[in-house]
Amino acid sequence: MGEPVYFKIANELRKGIFEGKFNPGDLMPSENELASSFNSSRVTTRKSLGILENEGLIAAWHGKGYFVQTPEHNKYTMYFEEHNPAFKSKIQKVTVVKPTDEVKNALSLKEGQKVVLIRRIVLNDDIPVACDEKYIPYNRGDPLVETEIQYADFPEIVAAKSSPFAIQTDMEIGFEVASANLSVALSCRQEEPLLVTYRYIINHYGIKVGFEKMYMRKAYGRLRAHSGYSFVGKRK
Amino acid sequence: MGEPVYFKIANELRKGIFEGKFNPGDLMPSENELASSFNSSRVTTRKSLGILENEGLIAAWHGKGYFVQTPEHNKYTMYFEEHNPAFKSKIQKVTVVKPTDEVKNALSLKEGQKVVLIRRIVLNDDIPVACDEKYIPYNRGDPLVETEIQYADFPEIVAAKSSPFAIQTDMEIGFEVASANLSVALSCRQEEPLLVTYRYIINHYGIKVGFEKMYMRKAYGRLRAHSGYSFVGKRK
DNA sequence: CGTTATTTGTGCGTATGTATA
DNA sequence: CTATACATACGCACAAATAAC
Numbered sequence: 001m002g003e004p005v006y007f008k009i010a011n012e013l014r015k016g017i018f019e020g021k022f023n024p025g026d027l028m029p030s031e032n033e034l035a036s037s038f039n040s041s042r043v044t045t046r047k048s049l050g051i052l053e054n055e056g057l058i059a060a061w062h063g064k065g066y067f068v069q070t071p072e073h074n075k076y077t078m079y080f081e082e083h084n085p086a087f088k089s090k091i092q093k094v095t096v097v098k099p100t101d102e103v104k105n106a107l108s109l110k111e112g113q114k115v116v117l118i119r120r121i122v123l124n125d126d127i128p129v130a131c132d133e134k135y136i137p138y139n140r141g142d143p144l145v146e147t148e149i150q151y152a153d154f155p156e157i158v159a160a161k162s163s164p165f166a167i168q169t170d171m172e173i174g175f176e177v178a179s180a181n182l183s184v185a186l187s188c189r190q191e192e193p194l195l196v197t198y199r200y201i202i203n204h205y206g207i208k209v210g211f212e213k214m215y216m217r218k219a220y221g222r223l224r225a226h227s228g229y230s231f232v233g234k235r236k
Numbered sequence: 237m238g239e240p241v242y243f244k245i246a247n248e249l250r251k252g253i254f255e256g257k258f259n260p261g262d263l264m265p266s267e268n269e270l271a272s273s274f275n276s277s278r279v280t281t282r283k284s285l286g287i288l289e290n291e292g293l294i295a296a297w298h299g300k301g302y303f304v305q306t307p308e309h310n311k312y313t314m315y316f317e318e319h320n321p322a323f324k325s326k327i328q329k330v331t332v333v334k335p336t337d338e339v340k341n342a343l344s345l346k347e348g349q350k351v352v353l354i355r356r357i358v359l360n361d362d363i364p365v366a367c368d369e370k371y372i373p374y375n376r377g378d379p380l381v382e383t384e385i386q387y388a389d390f391p392e393i394v395a396a397k398s399s400p401f402a403i404q405t406d407m408e409i410g411f412e413v414a415s416a417n418l419s420v421a422l423s424c425r426q427e428e429p430l431l432v433t434y435r436y437i438i439n440h441y442g443i444k445v446g447f448e449k450m451y452m453r454k455a456y457g458r459l460r461a462h463s464g465y466s467f468v469g470k471r472k
Numbered sequence: 473c474g475t476t477a478t479t480t481g482t483g484c485g486t487a488t489g490t491a492t493a
Numbered sequence: 494c495t496a497t498a499c500a501t502a503c504g505c506a507c508a509a510a511t512a513a514c
Contacts, residue, residue, distance in 0.1 A: 004501060018440065020399045030479060041503045046480090054290060057401065062480050063510030071400050073391040076314040076407055078461055155309040155463075163256045164307050165293065168464030171312055174454070175411045175431050193429035195411050198458070204254065218410070222434070225314055227391075228404030240482060266498055277484050282499085298499050299491035 009038050009048035017057050017068060028058060028066040055229065071229070078225035080171065080197070082153050084122065087129060087220075092119045092185065094146045096138050103135050106200060106211040114138045118149055121185060122220065128186045129220040135211045155201050158210035166204030173197050173223065182215060192217070245274050245284035253293050253304060264294060264302040291465065307465070314461035316407065316433070318389050320358065323365060323456075328355045328421065330382045332374050339371050342436060342447040350374045354385055357421060358456065364422045365456040371447040391437050394446035402440030409433050409459065418451060428453070 003011075013034075016022050028049070029037070035045040049066055052058045058066045083089065099107070099115045107115070115135045122130035134149065136158055148157050159167045176196050183190040194215040201210035239247075249270075252258050264285070265273070271281040285302055288294045294302045319325065335343070335351045343351070352374045358366035370385065372394055384393050395403045412432050419426040430451040437446035 006501080018399050018402050024400060032479080043504080044502060047501090060480065061511085063478080063512080065479065065511095071403075073389050073400075073403065073405065074316050074318065076316055076405075078312040078314055080310050080312055080461075080463075082310065153309050163254050164260060164309075165465055166254050167307075167309065168462070169309065169312075171461040171463070172458040173409055173431070173461070174458035175429050177429060193411050193413060195409070195431075202464075222408040222410035225316075225407040225409070226404070227316075227407070228438075229401055242482080268498080279485080280483060283483090296499065297492085299493080299497080301498065 005040050006044050006047040009045060010051040013048060013052060014057065022068045024068050024070040026068045028068065030065055073227060076225040076227045078223065087122045087124050089120050089122045091146055091150060092121050094118050094144055099135065103211060107135065107137055107208050109137060116144060124219060130214060130216045131182065131185050132214045133212065154210060154212055158201050159203050162203055168202045170200040170202065171197055186217060188217060241276050242280050242283040245276065245281060246287040249284060249288055250293065258304045260304050260306040262304045264304065266301055309463060312461040312463045314459065323358045323360050325356050325358045327382055327386060328357050330354050330380055335371065339447055343371065343373055343444050345373060352380060360455060366450060366452045367418065367421050368450045369448065390446060390448055394437050395439050398439060404438045406436040406438065407433055422453060424453060
């Protein structure tokens with residue numbers, strides 16, 4: 001039936017924090033105090049406190065107690081969908097090329113090392129709204145990956161051999177103006193400003209195994225991120 | 237002395253996942269199996285599994301077991317520092333103005349409602365690299381907030397009365413070209429492209445209590461985000 | 473400076489409930 | 494119906510950090 005006890009206690013305490021009964025910097029009542037006031041065991045109360053600790057609302061100090069934290073209003077979560085379901089996309093070309101300085105730098109390439117370039121165009125009603133350039137170091141005999149890249153995400157592809165967990169991605173967000181080359185691909189005027197994401201795929205040895213630039217026109221829309229707590233009755 | 241038992245077990249299992257011994261979709265050994273193979277109790281083993289569950293590596297299914305998850309390569313964490321320590325900033329003006337349509341929309345304002353506009357300039361060696369416009373609904377008699385805004389973060393200020401936890405911020409990232417007005421403030425040429433973040437501060441009733449636009453020139457640098465796991469020997 | 477009370481951290485045992493196959 | 498697996502909850506003991514005396 002109903003909610004478990006540790007859940008009720010956690011909700012109660014969380015409510016207290018949200019309503020200002022407990023404020024950042026405050027010391028929460030001790031485990032034993034809470035246990036007796038909620039008529040439960042210390043173990044159960046600990047579990048409730050563990051939940052709040054996990055949510056970042058409180059932090060435990062050995063020998064002192066649980067302190068209410070100051071929320072991190074500058075921490076944002078962003079979902080970056082490579083394959084935006086609102087749009088169609090198609091691979092424009094897959095080629096082996098000599099890398100530009102930017103790409104050479106991004107992938108820490110040795111002199112003479114070539115890269116596979118995969119260019120994808122994102123379309124809204126046949127009008128290009130974004131363009132995607134992926135770079136992977138190329139060695140003679142490597143298979144090209146045009147089919148997978150259409151459906152799977154870039155990080156998973158470049159690290160297909162290793163565990164999907166052992167990959168990290170660093171992203172940068174900036175803007176550029178369309179080059180001659182790009183203005184053709186996006187059928188836009190040259191010098192049109194574009195929102196650009198730069199993604200560096202890093203394997204578990206710390207080696208950069210992939211680099212991607214995505215150019216987005218205004219019609220593609222803005223990127224979205226979110227900051228804040230949302231633990232209202234969260235239960236599976 | 238050393239690490240606690242539950243920590244060792246968690247590290248062992250995490251290593252197994254990273255090395256591909258357990259792969260996404262796989263069922264982990266049961267709690268009892270792990271407990272006996274690690275010569276510990278079921279409770280301790282549960283704690284280890286709870287850690288990995290928290291990290292998103294595995295998920296528990298009641299009656300079935302723990303399944304190894306597929307990592308979310310599209311989830312990014314971004315720290316957006318309002319007051320970048322690399323730069324100086326100064327408040328340029330604080331005024332009560334009639335809102336533009338964009339601001340009226342962002343704050344869901346009624347007709348005739350005025351707003352406080354706070355404009356801040358971010359400087360690198362006295363050269364403007366970014367500009368910040370904050371909007372707060374204004375009611376007659378409200379105190380202006382120019383002093384606080386210099387040091388504290390926007391979300392905390394607009395919701396100073398309520399609990400700092402009860403605030404959420406939605407962010408959008410896009411670009412614009414400098415208007416006549418902005419080109420003066422940033423001493424840049426008109427039509428210069430600018431990276432723009434739009435932030436909507438929302439209180440716990442779901443009401444938008446603040447809106448901010450930040451315009452960044454190329455010299456300000458790119459925004460940064462990160463995706464992936466990093467649990468190597470994490471312990472306080 | 474040690475002693476002591478308080479508080480959290482670690483770990484085990486046990487019992488019972490409930491979902492799954 | 495039964496065996497297995499996770500979920501909840503209590504009790505206990507001892508370790509370790511902290512603060513006040």
